[in-house]
Amino acid sequence: MRYFLRKLGFFLGTLWAVVTLNFMIPRLQPGDPAELMVRRLQGKDSQLDTAQVEAMRSMLGAPDGSLWTQYWAYLADLLRGDFGVSYTYYPFSVAEVIGQAIWWTVGLVVVTQIISFVVGIVLGAYAAWRRNSKLDTTITLGSTFLGTLQPFWIALVLLYVFGYTLGWFPTSGGYSASTPGLNMFFIEEVLSHSTLPAVALLIVTPIGWILGMRNTMIMNLGEDYIRLAKAKGLPDRTVALRYAARNALLPSVTGFALALGSVLGGTILVETVFDYPGLGRLMGEAVSNKDYPLLQTLMLLTTTGVLIANLIADLLYGVLDPRARRAEG
Incomplete structure (x- = not known):
């Protein structure tokens, strides 16, 4: 029994580390998906409108607030099975696409x-x-x-x-x-x-x-x-x-x-x-x-x-x- 409990404990600890890294890594990537989508719609050489970028970020449901707040919101969304909206296949949710x-x-x-x-x-x-x-x-x-x-x-x-x-x-x-x-x-x-x-x-x-x-x-x-x-x-x-x-x-x-x-x-x-x-x-x-x-x-x-x-x-x-x-x- 000790063998099985030990393996289960390692699994839960590793799962928490994976979820935390999965939250952090995308937020460390350079670039803004909202800006990318606005440039794709308007053209690469067009002048970027910050109001449109904010509107796109709001439409996509981009996270805001402190990193700690985003982390707890991310965990709550995972427990509800809410993975957000896909930027590529908007307005379909990630769950629908997958x-x-x-x-x-x-x-x-x-x-x-x-x-x-x-x-x-x-x-x-x-x-x-x-x-x-x-x-x-x-x-x-x-x-x-x-x-x-x-x-x-x-x-x-x-x-x-x-x-x-x-x-x-x-x-x-x-x-x-x-x-x-x-x-x-x-x-x-x-x-x-x-x-x-x-x-x-x-x-x-x-x-x-x-x-x-x-x-x-x-x-x-x-x-x-x-x-x-x-x-x-x-x-x-x-x-x-x-x-x-x-x-x-x-x-x-x-x-x-x-x-x-x-x-x-x-x-x-x-x-x-x-x-x-x-x-x-x-x-x-x-x-x-x-x-x-x-x-x-x-x-x-x-x-x-x-x-x-x-x-x-x-x-x-x-x-x-x-x-x-x-x-x-």
């Missing part, structure tokens, strides 16, 4: 992360069990080579070959002109638009799981309990799966939880290349447009998601491996 984009990112990144984890763990375990074989060499060298490639470069190649040259898949967006709904035509459009972004992620995402699982399992294969299992005459399949792979999988649990937690951050480069309507593209737009309410909400979602995933991984690790609880005690 609510429309989050399912695109979750559908794309969660599916690719799960597939990548399963494929990476299986290939890494098999390569470790057949270490120094031709298959192990092929998997290891292939993963190392693909690891040197950037995801956005792979996305550009896929877009050029299968989108523009062959015309097999759409080149941008999440769907075409059809009305969204639970019908086969719309589902087919969503799948066709998400195929290239998913392939771009699936090419590079499993690499970390493959190499990590292989190296950890090779270390476990040299342990005494593996030699004891072999001395007992257990089948190779049992030794590989129930002993070596099971223990080698434990460190990957934390990594997989963190990967799922970071889903809320989206994949900025891949989503931007394919103009995919997810959270990654939203974050890029928020940065370029100085949309502080949208940017700090996306940052808060991402960091909170990672913290929650890390907490779940720590609690799950304590259940799966009793040694962690005993070490904590």
Whole structure:
């Protein structure tokens, strides 16, 4: 019990620090979003009217008062679920904008992360069990080579070959002109638009799981309990799966939880290349447009998601491996 309470205390303390930093960082950025929007409406070379800037700041609901007052108002707004109005998509609120984009990112990144984890763990375990074989060499060298490639470069190649040259898949967006709904035509459009972004992620995402699982399992294969299992005459399949792979999988649990937690951050480069309507593209737009309410909400979602995933991984690790609880005690 002490182990779990300690992990929960660390989570709450880190969450408070994240919320405080998320409040401070946007306010330390140079520039005024209200001035930026006024210049965008009037033109860059026009004379800036301070009255219009004040009116725009009031319309956007820009915070005023001392920093301490703003901080408590910010915490109160968070408890109410009020994240403000998006400067980029005014007059829509940040919650509405994120609510429309989050399912695109979750559908794309969660599916690719799960597939990548399963494929990476299986290939890494098999390569470790057949270490120094031709298959192990092929998997290891292939993963190392693909690891040197950037995801956005792979996305550009896929877009050029299968989108523009062959015309097999759409080149941008999440769907075409059809009305969204639970019908086969719309589902087919969503799948066709998400195929290239998913392939771009699936090419590079499993690499970390493959190499990590292989190296950890090779270390476990040299342990005494593996030699004891072999001395007992257990089948190779049992030794590989129930002993070596099971223990080698434990460190990957934390990594997989963190990967799922970071889903809320989206994949900025891949989503931007394919103009995919997810959270990654939203974050890029928020940065370029100085949309502080949208940017700090996306940052808060991402960091909170990672913290929650890390907490779940720590609690799950304590259940799966009793040694962690005993070490904590």
